Amino acid sequence: MMESITTDVLIIGAGAAGIRAAIAACKNNADVVMVAADDVTYGGSTFSEISKGWGIQGLVDAERTAEKLEDFYGDIIQVGLGQSDSKLVRILVEESGPRIEDLISYGLKFKRGHDGNYIRARGCFSETERAFLTSDIANIRQTFLSILRRWPVRVVTGSATELILGEGICLGAWIIKNSGTFVQISAKSTILATGGGSGIYKDHMGCGGGFGDGYALAYLAGAELKNMEFVQFAMGLKHNGSRKFLPTGKLDLPNKIVNSSGGDILKHYMPDNGQRLESLKARQKHMPFSCRDSSGSVDIAVARARRLHKTLYWLDDEMKNNTFEVVHFAHAFNGGVKINERGESTVPGLYAAGEAATGAYGADRIGGTMMTATQVFGKRAGQFAAQRAKRLNGMPARVIGKDETDRIDRLKLDDDVLHALAAIESRVKEAMGQYAGILRSNKGLKKCKKIVKTCADQLRDLEFHVPANFERYYKVRNLIITANLVTKNSLARKESKGSHYREDDLKTIEGTVK
Numbered sequence: 001m002m003e004s005i006t007t008d009v010l011i012i013g014a015g016a017a018g019i020r021a022a023i024a025a026c027k028n029n030a031d032v033v034m035v036a037a038d039d040v041t042y043g044g045s046t047f048s049e050i051s052k053g054w055g056i057q058g059l060v061d062a063e064r065t066a067e068k069l070e071d072f073y074g075d076i077i078q079v080g081l082g083q084s085d086s087k088l089v090r091i092l093v094e095e096s097g098p099r100i101e102d103l104i105s106y107g108l109k110f111k112r113g114h115d116g117n118y119i120r121a122r123g124c125f126s127e128t129e130r131a132f133l134t135s136d137i138a139n140i141r142q143t144f145l146s147i148l149r150r151w152p153v154r155v156v157t158g159s160a161t162e163l164i165l166g167e168g169i170c171l172g173a174w175i176i177k178n179s180g181t182f183v184q185i186s187a188k189s190t191i192l193a194t195g196g197g198s199g200i201y202k203d204h205m206g207c208g209g210g211f212g213d214g215y216a217l218a219y220l221a222g223a224e225l226k227n228m229e230f231v232q233f234a235m236g237l238k239h240n241g242s243r244k245f246l247p248t249g250k251l252d253l254p255n256k257i258v259n260s261s262g263g264d265i266l267k268h269y270m271p272d273n274g275q276r277l278e279s280l281k282a283r284q285k286h287m288p289f290s291c292r293d294s295s296g297s298v299d300i301a302v303a304r305a306r307r308l309h310k311t312l313y314w315l316d317d318e319m320k321n322n323t324f325e326v327v328h329f330a331h332a333f334n335g336g337v338k339i340n341e342r343g344e345s346t347v348p349g350l351y352a353a354g355e356a357a358t359g360a361y362g363a364d365r366i367g368g369t370m371m372t373a374t375q376v377f378g379k380r381a382g383q384f385a386a387q388r389a390k391r392l393n394g395m396p397a398r399v400i401g402k403d404e405t406d407r408i409d410r411l412k413l414d415d416d417v418l419h420a421l422a423a424i425e426s427r428v429k430e431a432m433g434q435y436a437g438i439l440r441s442n443k444g445l446k447k448c449k450k451i452v453k454t455c456a457d458q459l460r461d462l463e464f465h466v467p468a469n470f471e472r473y474y475k476v477r478n479l480i481i482t483a484n485l486v487t488k489n490s491l492a493r494k495e496s497k498g499s500h501y502r503e504d505d506l507k508t509i510e511g512t513v514k
C-alpha cells in the first residue's frame, strides 16, 4: 500500500524561499507539508559552505523614502536590460525592507561596523551601498531552523519526482523518500522552491545536485518558463574538489593566469595594455560575467584560452603549494518559472519562489537581490497558496492514482545501467560547459542541442531498466530538460545581452564587448 498524505500547501524545497513560504502559509492557517531533499538547512545555495553567508539588498525603516525606493527600482530595471517584469521589481523593492526586518526579528545577525550600525555593501552591478551582509553560516542555519520549528510544518525528507496534474491543475506531487518508497502528496496548492540549476554544468558553485528540478517539473506540467538563457557565470579556482571565487582584484598583476607552459594568458589575449587595464578595473565591479561593459573581455579572453589550452592555472605566492585551475563556475540562474504578483505560475495551483522563479531580475541581476526575492516572493507564494487552499476547503481532494510498486519490486539495478546514467550525465554537463557557457554561437548551440537530444533518447531507452524509485534517473531527466531549456533559449536569443554572450553577434555596440 503506497503512503499518501493530504495537505493544504505542499512546499518543495527547504532553502530560504521554501522556509519563508512555509511560515507565511502557516500564518494563513494552512496545513503545510515541506519536502526537503537534504536535511533542513543543509543543501541548496542558501546554506552554501562555499561563501558561508550572503548579501541581501533592501531598504529599511527611514531609508524607505520615495526617492530611494525609486533609485533601487531604477537600478534593478537598468541592470536587467529590459528582461525583468516591472511589476515584480516594484514589489521586490517595496517589500525588501519589511522582509529584512522579519529576518532580523527571527534572529539573523547582519554584520555591524565599529559604530554599531549595519555595514552596507554595494552589490554586483550596483553603485549604491544597500546590501546587508551575513557571514556566520551557523547563525543562518540556526535562524532558519528555529523559525521553521515554531510552526507546525510536517517535513518529508525525499525528492519530488513529478507533479500530479488533473485537468491542467496541479494537485500535488510524487515524492521518493530517502528510504526509496513513494509518497503521494495531494495538495490544494503546491510551491516550487527548488532553487537553481547550476549543476547542469560540470563546473558549478551550487550545492548538492542543482539540476533544475523545479524548472523540469514545471515544464513537464506545462508551466511557462522565462529568461532561461541568463545564467550567471563567475571566474573561480578549483583544486582537489575545493572551489572558490577568483580574486579579481589581483588580475592586474602579471602572470596570474597561465597556460601549462607558463604563458601569461591575459597579456597574450588582451595585448593592448591600456584596454586590458581598463577591462580589469571594470571586472572588479561585479563577480558574475556580463558582456554589458568592457569587463566581459576578461572572461571572454579566459574562456577562449581555455578552449585552446584546455587547462589554465592560477599562480599565487600565497597559494604556491597548490595548483589551482581557473574555470568559469555556473553560479545562479536569473531565469525560471514565470510568476505573477501572487507567486503563481501559469498552471493553476502551482506556485514558485526563490531561484526557481524569475521576473524580479533580468539579463543581469544586482548582487543580493536573489536573497531578497527568496523572502519577498517566498512570503507571497506561501500566503496566496494558503488563501487558495482555504477557498478550496470542503471540496473533495482530486487525486489521480498511479501505482509504480510493480516496477520497484521487479527490477534490480544493474551496473551497466548505472554507468550508462553516469555517462549521460557527464556528456550533458560537458556539452553545456563547452557550448552553452560563456561562449555561445549558433553553431555551438545547435551541436549542444543535438547532444542533449541524443542523451534524452538514451535515457528513454534506459527507462525500463531502472527501478521506478531510483531517484538518480529523475535527476538525470531533470538535468536534460533544464539543459534543453537553456540551449533552446540561448539559440533563440541571437543578440548578446548581459550574462548571455553570442560570439556570432556581429553588431558592435559602443560600450559592449566584442
Ligand SMILES: Cc1cc2nc3c(=O)[nH]c(=O)nc-3n(C[C@H](O)[C@H](O)[C@H](O)COP(=O)(O)OP(=O)(O)OC[C@H]3O[C@@H](n4cnc5c(N)ncnc54)[C@H](O)[C@@H]3O)c2cc1C
Binding pocket: 012, 013, 014, 015, 016, 017, 018, 035, 036, 037, 038, 042, 043, 044, 045, 046, 047, 048, 050, 051, 053, 054, 055, 056, 158, 159, 160, 161, 193, 194, 195, 196, 205, 206, 207, 208, 213, 214, 331, 332, 353, 354, 355, 356, 367, 368, 369, 370, 371, 372, 374
Ligand atoms: C556560492 C554562492 C553565493 C551566493 N551569494 C549570494 C549573495 O550574496 N546574495 C544573493 O542574493 N544571492 C546569492 N547567491 C544565490 C542565492 O544564494 C540563491 O539564489 C538562493 O539561496 C536560492 O534560495 P532558494 O531557497 O530559492 O533555493 P536553495 O537555497 O538552493 O534551496 C533549494 C532547496 O530545494 C531542495 N530541492 C531541490 N530539488 C528538490 C526536489 N526535487 N525535491 C525536494 N527538494 C528539492 C534543495 O535540497 C534545497 O533544500 C549565491 C549562490 C551561491 C551558490
